[in-house]
Amino acid sequence: TVNLPSIRGAVRAVGSYLQDQGLNLLINNAGISSHATLHSLDSQEMLSVFATNVVGPLQVVKEFLPLLEKAVKGTGKKGLSCSRAAIINVSTKLGSIGLCLGVSEAPTYPYRASKAAQNMVTRCMAAELQDKGILCMAIHPGWVKTDMGTEKAPLSVEQSVRGILTVLASLSQDNSGAFLDWE
Ligand SMILES: NC(=O)c1ccc[n+]([C@@H]2O[C@H](COP(=O)([O-])OP(=O)(O)OC[C@H]3O[C@@H](n4cnc5c(N)ncnc54)[C@H](OP(=O)(O)O)[C@@H]3O)[C@@H](O)[C@H]2O)c1
Structure with a gap:
C-alpha cells in the first residue's frame, strides 16, 4: 500500500521551505526492482512492486500538483520547461514495450x-497537464552503479546525474510525454 500521510508530510515540508513560491521540478526517482520470473513470482510481490513503482509516484504527483500549479503562475514564463513546472519520472528501457531489451534473458x-x-502514466499525465503548463516526461538513467544497478554497471551516479541534468535543461514543449535517456 501507499503511505499517504508520509507523502503529505513531504508536501508540507517542501511547502514550508518554499514559503510563497511554487515547486518547479518534481523528480520521481524512488523505485524497487524484483527479479521474479514466471515460475517464481507470486501476486503479493507483483502488487507490492506496482504499489511502489506506479501507484506511489502517481500519488506523489497528485499531492504535489497544487505546488506545481503555483510555479506555473509564479515564474512569468510561457511554454513548457523544467524552469517553469515539470514532472520527471525515472524509468528504465527495460520497461519499454517498443525496445524490449533482453526480454528473453531477463523477464523480471x-x-x-x-x-x-x-511509462503509460507519464503519457497520460503529459496529455492532461500540458495545457496547465506542466511538462511530464520519463527518463532512463542508464545502467548505474547503485544498490540496484550493482558494481557491474558501467556508469557512476555522477555521470548519470550530470547527463540527466543536461537533458532536463534542454526540455521544451516538444518533449511533453517523451521517453528519453541520460544522453
Ligand atoms: N541503477 C540502474 O542501473 C537503473 C537503471 C534503470 C532505471 N533505474 C531507476 O532509477 C531509479 C533509482 O534507482 P537506484 O538504482 O538508485 O535504486 P536503489 O539503489 O535501489 O535506490 C532506490 C531508492 O528508492 C528509494 N525507495 C524505494 N522504495 C521506496 C518507497 N516505497 N518510498 C520511498 N522511497 C523508496 C530507496 O530508499 P531507501 O534506501 O530508504 O529504501 C532508495 O533511495 C529507480 O526508479 C530505478 O528503477 C535504475
Missing part, C-alpha cells in the same frame, strides 16, 4: 511490467 515480470505501466 514485476519490475518490467510496473515500469511499462509507469
Whole structure:
C-alpha cells in the first residue's frame, strides 16, 4: 500500500521551505526492482512492486500538483520547461514495450511490467497537464552503479546525474510525454 500521510508530510515540508513560491521540478526517482520470473513470482510481490513503482509516484504527483500549479503562475514564463513546472519520472528501457531489451534473458515480470505501466502514466499525465503548463516526461538513467544497478554497471551516479541534468535543461514543449535517456 501507499503511505499517504508520509507523502503529505513531504508536501508540507517542501511547502514550508518554499514559503510563497511554487515547486518547479518534481523528480520521481524512488523505485524497487524484483527479479521474479514466471515460475517464481507470486501476486503479493507483483502488487507490492506496482504499489511502489506506479501507484506511489502517481500519488506523489497528485499531492504535489497544487505546488506545481503555483510555479506555473509564479515564474512569468510561457511554454513548457523544467524552469517553469515539470514532472520527471525515472524509468528504465527495460520497461519499454517498443525496445524490449533482453526480454528473453531477463523477464523480471514485476519490475518490467510496473515500469511499462509507469511509462503509460507519464503519457497520460503529459496529455492532461500540458495545457496547465506542466511538462511530464520519463527518463532512463542508464545502467548505474547503485544498490540496484550493482558494481557491474558501467556508469557512476555522477555521470548519470550530470547527463540527466543536461537533458532536463534542454526540455521544451516538444518533449511533453517523451521517453528519453541520460544522453
Ligand atoms: N541503477 C540502474 O542501473 C537503473 C537503471 C534503470 C532505471 N533505474 C531507476 O532509477 C531509479 C533509482 O534507482 P537506484 O538504482 O538508485 O535504486 P536503489 O539503489 O535501489 O535506490 C532506490 C531508492 O528508492 C528509494 N525507495 C524505494 N522504495 C521506496 C518507497 N516505497 N518510498 C520511498 N522511497 C523508496 C530507496 O530508499 P531507501 O534506501 O530508504 O529504501 C532508495 O533511495 C529507480 O526508479 C530505478 O528503477 C535504475
